[in-house]
Amino acid sequence: MIELTIDGVATSVEPGTTVLDAARAAGAAIPTLCFDGRQDPFGACRVCLVGVEGAPGPVPSCTTPCRDGMVVDTRDPTARRVAGAVVELVLSELPGPPAPHTELAAVARDLGVGEPRWPGAVHQPLHDDRHPYLSFHHELCISCGRCVRACDEVQGAFALTATGRGFEANVVAGLDAGFRESTCVSCGACADTCPTDAITEISLLEVLP
Numbered sequence: 001m002i003e004l005t006i007d008g009v010a011t012s013v014e015p016g017t018t019v020l021d022a023a024r025a026a027g028a029a030i031p032t033l034c035f036d037g038r039q040d041p042f043g044a045c046r047v048c049l050v051g052v053e054g055a056p057g058p059v060p061s062c063t064t065p066c067r068d069g070m071v072v073d074t075r076d077p078t079a080r081r082v083a084g085a086v087v088e089l090v091l092s093e094l095p096g097p098p099a100p101h102t103e104l105a106a107v108a109r110d111l112g113v114g115e116p117r118w119p120g121a122v123h124q125p126l127h128d129d130r131h132p133y134l135s136f137h138h139e140l141c142i143s144c145g146r147c148v149r150a151c152d153e154v155q156g157a158f159a160l161t162a163t164g165r166g167f168e169a170n171v172v173a174g175l176d177a178g179f180r181e182s183t184c185v186s187c188g189a190c191a192d193t194c195p196t197d198a199i200t201e202i203s204l205l206e207v208l209p
């Protein structure tokens with residue numbers, strides 16, 4: 001077993017356990033965006049940052065394995081400040097505030113992020129409503145990659161592809177032929193994991209505010 005300290009409390013975990021899993025098992029709440037416990041950690045968003053004694057800066061907890069003697073601070077002010085700036089930047093590119101029930105909104109609340117301070121280009125509405133059960137609002141996509149990994153790793157359908165870079169980054173279905181012409185099997189795993197409601201089951205769209 002590996003012995004470490006999380007928020008001042010000694011704990012022990014199996015080798016290979018990530019700091020995120022250890023912290024959550026110990027009752028600490030760490031915000032995440034690109035992480036979904038059903039998928040391999042991706043380490044793309046840098047929202048799950050924590051402080052680790054002796055480290056030169058905050059580390060992403062979802063991809064960092066626990067080490068013997070590690071001292072972790074999940075409320076480290078620098079980690080929270082950087083994670084908050086990351087979320088603020090993400091929000092600054094959206095056409096409006098995230099819907100309150102989404103994971104993105106919850107993460108922003110957790111990190112104390114409100115109205116973005118950096119006005120700039122925002123994504124314009126671009127909707128793909130060709131699928132009978134799934135609606136894709138591309139302007140809400142934050143390129144976390146969770147839907148692509150859900151489709152590949154969980155369902156094995158490979159219907160979704162990440163495209164573009166930076167501000168242009170997004171996700172397309174069926175090499176942009178649309179969901180309907182893709183290898184999509186309508187499992188809904190993409191909508192289930194999406195933290196922003198960019199992909200939503202149409203039945204849910206009809207009942208949500």
Ligand code: SF4
Pocket residue numbers: 140141142143144145146147148171190193194195196197198199
């Ligand atoms: S559609 Fe949703 S799950 Fe997929 S990359 Fe965009 S925000 Fe992430």
Ligand code: FES
Pocket residue numbers: 031032033034035042043044045046047048060061062063
């Ligand atoms: S949740 Fe860890 S890097 Fe995104």
